[in-house]
Amino acid sequence: MFKCKTSAEVGGMGHSVKRKEDARFLHGKGNYVDDVKLPGMLTMVMVRSPYAYAKIKSINKEKALAIPGVLAVITGEDLAQYNLHWMPTLLSDTQMVLPTDTVMHQAQEVCAVIATDRYIAVDGAEAVDVQYEPMDPIVDPFKALDKDAPLLRPDKEDQKDNQIYHWERGDRAKTDEVIANADVVVKERIHLPRIHVASIETCGCVASYDKDTEKLVVYLTTQAPHAIRTVVALVAGHVGLSEEKIRIISPDIGGGFGGKVPVYPAYVVAIAATFLIGKPVKWIEDRSENLVNGFARDYHMDCELAATKDGKIQAFKVSTLADHGYTDSSANPSKYPTGMFSICTGSYDYEHAFAELDAVYTNKAPGGVAYRCSFRVTEAVHAIERMVDKLAAKIGKDPALLRLENFIKKEQFPYSSPLGWSYDSGDYEATLKKAMDMLGYDDYKKEQAQKRKEGKLMGIGISTFTEVVGAGPSKDFDILGIAMFDSAEIRVHPTGKALARFGTKSQGQGHETTYAQILAEELGIPYTDIEIDEGDTDTAPYGLGTYASRSTPTAGAAAAIAARKLRDKGKKIAAYLLEVSEEDIEWEVGKYFVKGAPEKSKTIQEVVFAAYTNIPPGMEPGFEATHYYDPPNLTFPNGAYICVVEVEKETGAIDVKRFVAIDDCGNIINPMIVEGQVHGGLTQGIAPAMYEGIEYDDEGNVLNGTFMDYLVPTAVESPHWETGHTITPSPHHPLGAKGVAESPTVGAPPAIANAIIDALAPLGIEHLDIPITPAKVWEAIQAHS
Amino acid sequence: MIPANFTYHKASSLKDAIALAESLGEEAKYMSGGHSLLPMMKLRFATPEHIIDISKIQGLSFIKEEGDLLKIGAMTTQTEMEYSDLLRSKYPIFGDAIKLTADPSVRNVGTLGGNIAHGDAANDQPALMLAMRATVIAEGVDGQKSIPIDEFFHGFYMTALEPTDILVEIHIPKASKHSGGAYHKVERKVGDYATAGVAVYVELDDDGVCREIGIALTNVSAVPMRVDRAEELLRGKKITDDLIGQAGVFASEDCEPTSDLRGSEAYKRSLVDTITKRMLNKALERARQ
Amino acid sequence: MKHEITLTINGQSVTAEVDSRLLLVHFIRENLDLTGTHIGCDTSNCGACTILLNGKSVKSCTYLAVRADGAEITTIEGIAAEGTNHPIQQGFHDQHGLHCGFCTPGMIMRSIDLLNNNPNPTEEEIRWGISGNLCRCTGYNNIVKSIRQAAEEMQKEKETTV
Incomplete structure (x- = not known):
């Protein structure tokens, strides 16, 4: 286990210090985008399409403009004059800012009403008269490639059908051969439905352009302020918005989960509006606008898993159809259109795998948001973990035993996976065994056998997942060509207190505390003496932001290395102050001392003071350092989750009795925060497993676009989570740490699905797609009785 | 919005x-x-x-027994009902329902009168009122009137109230020595409207024979509905497991659910069957105490 | 149409002219600049806008400002003296009951009403008691612990003052 090197007062790694950022939130003093109020600020409200697919025949602004207080109605035609009506997506597709002729999904932005206050703006939006000519939409992605399907994107020159791209990885022929000759093959089509991040704060912005200074300031709900600044400069450079004149401020963010990475059309319209009108413009999404725009998941995966009759896994194949909506706006690294989906071979040691994917256009909202998941890892893990359970059921082997027999062994790391990843570290057997012990696995197996004799439905489900997070090494990972490094800049003031700034942006993860703890660990300066600042592109160093569990793997590493640069400088100063040579100086947390004479020492604070007051001859004054960290590899956190459920035959009701989660995220900076992240991720795991999913009717209407029907779990649905850890440090991360916050979202759904399906197994039920609701369970029971 | x-x-x-x-x-x-x-x-x-x-009008918030009646003022909030000692001790059916209605903050504001007068079959109180054979007291242009609950719900969001009428009070026959009620609904998550809900109120005589029975359903019909056939089956009889089973079947056959996000028609009918049986048993248990 | 209303907010009397349709949450946030009360859903499902109205937790997105005439309103900004914590705020800090902080004010205001009605709630009662307040970050485990800590603390305070 991890042993703390620092005292509780210093609060370095391993200490569960309380969060430094709490006070403002507890007292209602947080500063979220909707709290920003600027002089003369106007409000923008979007008019949205009631149809999934329609020609716009006309937009009549007259009635809206007649309302006192309505200042402007901005349409696609208006933006077209500045060539701002389309914008590029991160994956080389194009997305409408506002349409000039066709709407492609329900609730697409049609035009914007700018007014002096939000009540008037809403009235204005009601009064805009838009005439549509509805067309038959493509809702089912399996029909998108039909010969008679309408071509959804005739605006794209090379587009002859509705396929966006084909992607594949692995050896198709060899994998097919192994599957054809295997003793046992299990197959399933698995759908991970569209879901929404549904952060409690929706998206929004306040855009403010000053015509005198030519400076654009945008307060924005964004997880990646620097990348957004560059995107704005690229999109709007031709109208005179140059990157040094753009300032993106990401204030407090009320939950991100990936949903605040994309550039939404309304942001661009708000920027255009302030640019044209010269007054600040606020846009805040309401919940129903939020839920029907920007989705996650929506993969239909045809899986095949081959094994020997004893259950030794030999090959895995998965062919996926991905429903991207009308444009591919996935916020993925450029070279990874399917994200890290090729992690789908899982935690198991076998040679052959093949994954392919076809992405198609439909008349649905774009998104492809990496919802609390390092780009499609959730889909990948669900596929392999469901299939491993299906294999266990088929050959009648305990799914825990099957996993233990197939795991990559501790000594095999670094492990080259069949689809090309180099797993850094793990001890999968120890992690699963710890989870089984904590649960009392064998006792539950006995209880289950007894209950089955009584005709009761009880299930135990396991998920032993491997995540891949911390994008990423510059040779492979970029967004719009910008390498996915991240940064830290440390300034230690003369009195020994520090300010550190980062290219990332916390949305609740607790960066103001954990980054301070990393610096406390490295410099011995108490974490309480270190201020952390992020989110303002005018002050923070450039970085790619916070998503994909990348903050600790990238910016956390940058902090450690920048601090080590300072420590090296401090060593020279200490040698000067102690009048010995540098080689004679040793470091222990917070202090330099002379080798063999520990009484001769200087504290870090004394050394820092000297850097400003008693500078060694020839040395550059000051005590500041910056580091841009380009990780050598990704980190591979992993875990073993076990869920126990009981299902009531008459009603299909599902009762989650226990849920044990053991995570291995390497060395832990703040155990309290890590545990909190795991709890939160688990509730976001049970959500799609049992409650959430965006539903469409045949006309492409979203059926559950409010919190009345999009069922975010409350404290009642959320079980009492039981958590624990094993620690296998990352060998390549300077702190031995890995990302963690996404593991539970990735790992929980298959554990829950496996448990429910295991409960139903005596009835002959072999698979159910999530969300597995009581209604769905009841229908399945009827179909099997 | x-x-x-x-x-x-x-x-x-x-x-x-x-x-x-x-x-x-x-x-x-x-x-x-x-x-x-x-x-x-x-x-x-x-x-x-x-x-x-009308929330500032005084004197419309009370819970009391008077003569043969339990009287509840229309402006009584769900929270006031939830914490009423009288309702907790003698009319636990209200506690069953209120715990499952929306959430505590909504219940602090939402009133009994509003829940009924809205005429929404998805609301929980209409089924309770039907089961307990309440009388709605309304005040209108022509003064006060009493509307038996069976004449109150007319259609989707439509009731017997004239646009000028105000629901002021609910009268419910007072609990007798051997009476008991119970309510349950299946909901997709806490605070949701019912996928299906059933209210049962039963009154036994000293020999355990069912003197009066009310069975009513939530959100499985366009209008809040009573299950007459099941009531007739049980009234005047000693209620056995077989009869309870049959009552559940009648309820599931007579309700008029539609398939929607909450589930299929068949699922809802099955829920009505199951919950009706369970609530009959629960109400009987309470009546026998 | 404008209406003059007078109400007490966090102990201070306020008189204002409001439109008939002005929602209480907007009155609090925009007219009074008390931005600790948040908006999360518009349909009274999420509870981010929860305040105390005459001591009871109420979702201020589903309440007309004009109806609050004469009421006593408490928001997150008014439950403890500057620089100090109400026991529930302390509980959330000690037990890591918040991540992004957006639901936190509503969650705390709801908890005050919960503990008023039930000073010693079980885990089950707490979970049902906060079921009208959504949190997307914490998974609720630590919110439950936060409220338990506050309950114990407030019980102790009561015993020492009696």
Whole structure:
């Protein structure tokens, strides 16, 4: 286990210090985008399409403009004059800012009403008269490639059908051969439905352009302020918005989960509006606008898993159809259109795998948001973990035993996976065994056998997942060509207190505390003496932001290395102050001392003071350092989750009795925060497993676009989570740490699905797609009785 | 989401409110707790020109037994009912329902009268009122009137109330020595409207024979409904497991659910069967205590 | 149409002119600049806008400002003296009951009402008691612990003052 090197007062790694950022939130003093109020600020409200697919025949602004207080109605035609009506997506597709002729999904932005206050703006939006000519939409992605399907994107020159791209990885022929000759093959089509991040704060912005200074300031709900600044400069450079004149401020963010990475059309319209009108413009999404725009998941995966009759896994194949909506706006690294989906071979040691994917256009909202998941890892893990359970059921082997027999062994790391990843570290057997012990696995197996004799439905489900997070090494990972490094800049003031700034942006993860703890660990300066600042592109160093569990793997590493640069400088100063040579100086947390004479020492604070007051001859004054960290590899956190459920035959009701989660995220900076992240991720795991999913009717209407029907779990649905850890440090991360916050979202759904399906197994039920609701369970029971 | 423009009027007395409603005409709506009406106005499903606030009218919030009746004032909030000692000790059916209605903050504002007067078969109190054979007391242009609950619900969001009528009080036959009620609904998550809900109220004589029975359903029909056939089956009999089973079947056959996001028609009918049986047993257990 | 209303907010009397349709949450946030009360859903499902109205937790997104005439309103900004914590705020800090902080004010205001009605709630009662307040970050485990800590603390305070 991890042993703390620092005292509780210093609060370095391993200490569960309380969060430094709490006070403002507890007292209602947080500063979220909707709290920003600027002089003369106007409000923008979007008019949205009631149809999934329609020609716009006309937009009549007259009635809206007649309302006192309505200042402007901005349409696609208006933006077209500045060539701002389309914008590029991160994956080389194009997305409408506002349409000039066709709407492609329900609730697409049609035009914007700018007014002096939000009540008037809403009235204005009601009064805009838009005439549509509805067309038959493509809702089912399996029909998108039909010969008679309408071509959804005739605006794209090379587009002859509705396929966006084909992607594949692995050896198709060899994998097919192994599957054809295997003793046992299990197959399933698995759908991970569209879901929404549904952060409690929706998206929004306040855009403010000053015509005198030519400076654009945008307060924005964004997880990646620097990348957004560059995107704005690229999109709007031709109208005179140059990157040094753009300032993106990401204030407090009320939950991100990936949903605040994309550039939404309304942001661009708000920027255009302030640019044209010269007054600040606020846009805040309401919940129903939020839920029907920007989705996650929506993969239909045809899986095949081959094994020997004893259950030794030999090959895995998965062919996926991905429903991207009308444009591919996935916020993925450029070279990874399917994200890290090729992690789908899982935690198991076998040679052959093949994954392919076809992405198609439909008349649905774009998104492809990496919802609390390092780009499609959730889909990948669900596929392999469901299939491993299906294999266990088929050959009648305990799914825990099957996993233990197939795991990559501790000594095999670094492990080259069949689809090309180099797993850094793990001890999968120890992690699963710890989870089984904590649960009392064998006792539950006995209880289950007894209950089955009584005709009761009880299930135990396991998920032993491997995540891949911390994008990423510059040779492979970029967004719009910008390498996915991240940064830290440390300034230690003369009195020994520090300010550190980062290219990332916390949305609740607790960066103001954990980054301070990393610096406390490295410099011995108490974490309480270190201020952390992020989110303002005018002050923070450039970085790619916070998503994909990348903050600790990238910016956390940058902090450690920048601090080590300072420590090296401090060593020279200490040698000067102690009048010995540098080689004679040793470091222990917070202090330099002379080798063999520990009484001769200087504290870090004394050394820092000297850097400003008693500078060694020839040395550059000051005590500041910056580091841009380009990780050598990704980190591979992993875990073993076990869920126990009981299902009531008459009603299909599902009762989650226990849920044990053991995570291995390497060395832990703040155990309290890590545990909190795991709890939160688990509730976001049970959500799609049992409650959430965006539903469409045949006309492409979203059926559950409010919190009345999009069922975010409350404290009642959320079980009492039981958590624990094993620690296998990352060998390549300077702190031995890995990302963690996404593991539970990735790992929980298959554990829950496996448990429910295991409960139903005596009835002959072999698979159910999530969300597995009581209604769905009841229908399945009827179909099997 | 913001309501369309309207004019707000505060009524200080029933007389005042009714006079206002009469003078403002059809475009006026009463608002008590506002937790049914205001959400519809924010979605602009409802756009009344005038809102008459009746929540400030004094004397409409009470829970008491008087003579043969339990009387509850229309403006009594769900929370007041939840914490009422009288209801907790003698009418636990209210506790069953209220725990499953919306959430505590909504219940702090939402009123019994509003829950009934909205005429929504998805609300929970209508089934309770049907099961307990309540009488609705309303005040209107022509003074007070009593409306038996079976004549109250007319259609989708439609009731026997005239636009100028205000629901002021609910009368329920007082609990007898051997009476008991129970309510349960299956919901997709806590606070949701019912996928299906069943209210049962039973009164036994000293020999354990069913003297009166009420069985009513939530959100499985366009209008809050009573299961007459099941009631007739049980009334005047000693209730056995077989009869309970048959009553469940009748309820599931007679309800009129539609398939929607909450589940298929068949699933809902099956739930009605199961819950009816369970609530009959629970109500009987309480009646026998 | 404008209406003059007078109400008490966090102990201070306020008089204002409001439109009939102005929602209480907007009155609090925009007219009074008390931005600790948040908006999360518009349909009274999420509870981010929860305040105390005459001591009871109420979702201020589903309440007309004009109806608050004469009421006593408490928001997150008014439950403890500047620089100090109400026991529930302390509980959330000690037990890591918040991540992004957006639901936190509503969650705390709801908890005050919960503990008023039930000073010693079980885990089950707490979970049902906050079921009208959504949190997307914490998974609720630590919110439950936060409220338990506050309950114990407030019980102790009561015993020492009696």
